[in-house]
Structure formats: structure tokens, C-alpha cells
Amino acid sequence: MADLIKKDVKYLNKDFAQFRQNLINFAKNYFPNTYQDFNESSPGMMFMEMSSYVGDVLSYYTDNSFKESLLSTAEESSNVLALSQLFGYKPRLNAPATCMLDIFQLVPAKGTGENASPDMEYALTIASGMEVSTDDGIIFHTEEALDFSQDPEITVYEIDVSGNVARYLLKKQVKVISGTIKSIDFSFTDPKPYDKIILPDSNVIDIISCTDSAGNTWYETDYLAQDTIFEDIANIPFNDPDLAQYRSTVPYILKLKRTARRFTSRLRDDSRVELLFGSGVSSDADEEIIPNPKNVGHGLEYLRRTTTDNVDPTNFLYTSTYGIAPSNTTLTIRYSYGGGIEENVGINSISSISSITYLNETGLVDLTTSKDSVAVINNEPAIGARARQDLDSIRQNAMAAFAAQNRAITREDYIARVYSMPSRFGTIAKAYVIGDSQINTEDKTYPAETISNPYALNLYVLAQNADNNFTDTNQAILENLRTYLSQYRMLTDALNIKSAFIINLGINFEVIPVPNVNSNEVVLRCIDRLKTLLSNDRMQINGPLNISSIISDLDSLEGVQSVPTFEFYNLHNASRGYSGNEYDVKSAIKNNILYPSLDPSIFEIKYPNADIKGKVVKP
Secondary structure: OHHHHHOOOOOOOOOHHHHHHHHHHHHHHHOOOOOOOOOOOOHHHHHHHHHHHHHHHHHHHHHHHHHHOOOOOOOOHHHHHHHHHHOOOOOOOOEOOEEEEEEEEEEEEEOOHHHOEEOHHHOOEEOOOOEEEEOOOOEEEEOOOEEOOOOOEEEEEEEOOOOOEEEEEEEEEEEEEEOEEEEEEEEEOOOOOOOEEEOOOOOEEEEEEEEEOOOOEOEEOOOOOOOEEEEEEEOOOOOOOOOHHHOOOOOEEEEEEEOOOEEEEEEOOOOOEEEEEOOEOOOOOHHHHOOOOOOOOOOOOOOOOOOOOOOOHHHHHHOHHHOEOOOOEEEEEEEEEOOOHHHOOOOOOEEEEEEOOEOOOOOOOOHHHHHHOOEEEOOOOOEOOEOOOOHHHHHHHHHHHHHHOOOEOOHHHHHHHHHOOOHHHOOOOEEEEEEEEEEOOOOOOOOOOEEEEEEEEEEEEEEEOOOOOEEOOOHHHHHHHHHHHHOOEOOOOEEEEEEOEEEEEEEEEEEEEOOOOOHHHHHHHHHHHHHHHOOOOOOOOOOOEEHHHHHHHHHOOOOEEEEEEEEEEEOOOHHHOOOOOOOOOHHHEEOOEEOOOOOOEEEEOOOHHHHEEEEEOOO
């Protein structure tokens, strides 16, 4: 036995040739008198080469198995899909096309002459799921309800023989997504932990809804242990009397709802989607199943209980901790399928209504006429559809999703989450995150020093009104934002949501034009350029303004010889619509850069037609 242990065995052989040569060397070293015939046709070499063949095959599959276990090197589609979903990414092989759809309806007028106005009692409310199509049969559908009574674009459509307005045309826009909607039923009898169903179509884009025969809604979650979901409710006085006043800008209120009826989806290797349900199969209350003084330890009455034993983990498999399993019911799954380059249709291609549901009461006499007047058209092309997503794209998306971890950690994470809140819950125009600070209570001097608070962040936000001007966010948007961010923020982070300060500016500048050009055109060209450079879309909270860069940009305009004078000044008269915030602009300019205040603020040219003034001077 001692001799066997001392023998030199090589463990670095990787291929057939290495295995073969090492076996020959091993035989020569340790069996020189037993076997000496190393001819290619000898029986001994046959066994050595067969052993080398087996070793080569095992080595290959060991390497291949390890390679396929890593997302970055896996090549088989089943492994890439499985690892991607393990990393928390849900791939969808097909992508739909999207665009904004113009929807029109006619309403009768009420009143005459100057008192004429559209009768908004006839304004329709269209449920989500409306289907529209092109002449080629490509179907699009809406995912949000549309209410014509909320801020429609109104134009006169018809004037009667007396010269009075007879009917008005209302216009709204809604986002549509390509894909055919399909419903399918699945029947369940006895409850089964982690029951599964498979959708029959292989190009599923989205699962729209899941309801059982009792009318209960089942919700899709990222994982079965996630027991809360986002739910939107109409922002009407019945649901929230306080926030209903902001309905025009915030049509829905975002709420968190806890539910045991949930499922998660998984893309299989055959490109079909599998739905996985929870494990709760017991009719007893969870409080009777989870560990308690009667079943702690093993929880078996005929065995001796010991409090030092681990809690039996199977207790949780019968509760609704991972959701409940459907039983004695029928689930109706509505989903959309499709996708492909052909769904990227052009302008004015979507013009037919295939299916539409109205949510209005039927008490009005002429409501049918209003319904018959509904028409649709797309004034922009539908884009975004693509062919089947390749494995490299899935791999890269999965690694990106794993790095993001679907939670807000960094400053950029919070800003991205703010901007990603669905628009039906209100829109945040600008966001800025900074660490919180507190007054040092031990400092008795005045003013007392401030110290950083590592457990809190300050989120400064602003909205925009109908004129695209900055304004404080209303309470409805703030409430929705608070609810939305609560699902992503770190447990140890406190988040203070505040409004940033708005500093209104005006501009005075002088320009020397090139000889023999129209001076008025040069000034107007400079004003138009300043409107673009200083538009609200380009402004950022706590963003400085580089005056030298602005002057250089004006110098490059056609007809401009130089800009000898350029200055910002503060406008703060609240009675004229400005914010009322006073700011010492001259003291804030350093090295020809205008800096904002220490308190997070944003610059704004509120009335560019009046607040930007330029004149021509002679050289």
C-alpha cells in the first residue's frame, strides 16, 4: 500500500494524447518487467488507448458542464434561459411595437353663441383592452382606460344653419401595443403545491390578467414570496375625496395590495411560457400552521419536543407564504402574443376599431351617436417590434438586471426609479437626490454646524404644468411616488421627498451683426437659439449655466459678428406668475458660470417671449 501511495500520478491530463502518453510513461516507470510491448497493434496499447478515450470524454463533459453552468459562457439555449431567470431576469423572446394613437369622438354642443360649449356628459370612457388594427390585420391594443372628460383637445366640428356650434370634436391620445389578445381556461381540482400550467402559444408578449371562476384576480409577481403588488384605483371622490381634486393630472392613485393569489411566469426552452402557482394547500389559518408553542421543534405530538431543534421548514410549505395553490376552480388567462418586424407599421396605418368597451351609463338619449362617432388614427409610426431575441442579448440583459437587483441603492437608482413611474400616476419632470444633513445639537455657536445623516436621503422633485413650466408637485403625485418607491428603497434608507426651489431668470443681451444683414432677423435668430438652449427640458436641478458656452453658441449663428453684452437677472414678482424666490445672480456668477443656490434649485426662463430681450448695437 505504501508503494501505491508514492506512485507519481498526473492529474493535469486534459485530452486523449496526454492521457495516452502518461499511461505509457506510468507503465514504463512502475511495470518495466511486466509489460514492454508498446507497439500500436499490441493488446496492451488497446487498453491504454481505450482508457485514454474514456478519460478524454469525461474531461470534455466536465469542462462543458462547468462552462454551461456560467451565464457568461453558456451556449445552450436551455441553460441561458434557466440561468437568466435564476438571476432575476424574465426574458421575452418577442418585442411588440408601440405608438401613440389619436382617438376622436363627437359630442353635442350646449348653449348658443359665446355661451356655447361641449356637453361633456356625452364624453365617453373607454375601458382598457380596446383593440384596433391596420388594413393588413395587425392588431394593437390599449393597456389603460381613456376618459374623454379629462382634458381633451376640443375643436369645433359642425355649425348649424343658424351659425351656432352644433357639435364639437374631442381628441385624446393613448398608447397602443401590438399583439393579439387571447383567452384560455384551465381547470383545477385538488390543490397541488407549486402547480403549473403552460400557455399554448410560443410567442407570448404579456400576461394581461388571470381570474378564477369566483371572480378573484390572481396577480403576477417577480417571485412567489412577494406578497404585495401595485394596484391602481381611479382618482375619484368616492375613492379618495382629498386627492380627487388633482384628477386631471393624476387619474389614478397607486396603492400597495397584499394578496395570496399570485403566480410567477417562466420562459421554457421550447419558447412557451409556464405559469407557476404557490404552495398553500391548507384550509387552516396560517397562524395554526406556522411555528408556535404547540409545534415548535418537530411539532409532532408523539415525539419528544426539544426547543433546541430547528424549526421544521415544511410548516411554511402549507401556508400562503409562497401563495396559495388554485383548487376546485377554473382560471381564465388573458394574454397577448405576436411580435415581429412586420408590426412596425407606418403613419396613418392604424384606422380600424376591432373591439371596444365603454364604461358610461346608458341613460343619455344620444349616447349611441357619440359611440358611433369614435374614430382612431396613428400620427406617428409604430416602432419597437423586433425579431426573436438572440441568446447573447438575453445573456447581457440578465447580467444587467442582476447588477441592478431591482432596488434603489445609489443616487442614480433613485432618480431612474422616479422617472420610471407610470405616467397615469403623475409625471415627475425633474428629480435630484442628495444626502440628508442635520443640525449639530452639541454645537452652541450660531449658526450651528450641520452634520451629515447617513440614514436618510432628500429627494427633490418638480412637475410641469400644461404650459411646460416648472411647478411644485401636488399631493396626489407625491403620495403615488411615495408608494411606488417604497417597494424599491433599502430598508435602512429614510427618504424625504421635497420640492426644489424655482429661480426665474430673464436675459438681456446685445449683438453686433455682420454688415449688410437684416439686424432684426439676427436678433430673432439669437432669441430662438436661447429658447432652445435654456428650455426646461434641458434644465436640471442644481445644474449651473455656462455663460461663456452660451455666448460662444450665439457667436456661431449666421449673421452674428459678436455678442458684447450678455447678462442674467432674477425675476421674482409672484403677482406676475413668477415663483417669488429672490436670488442674487451677480454674486452667484464665478468664472462666467452661474451657479444655483446651496438649497437644491433649478433655473427657468418662464416666459421666454417676454423675458429674453436683445438689441443690436454698432461696433
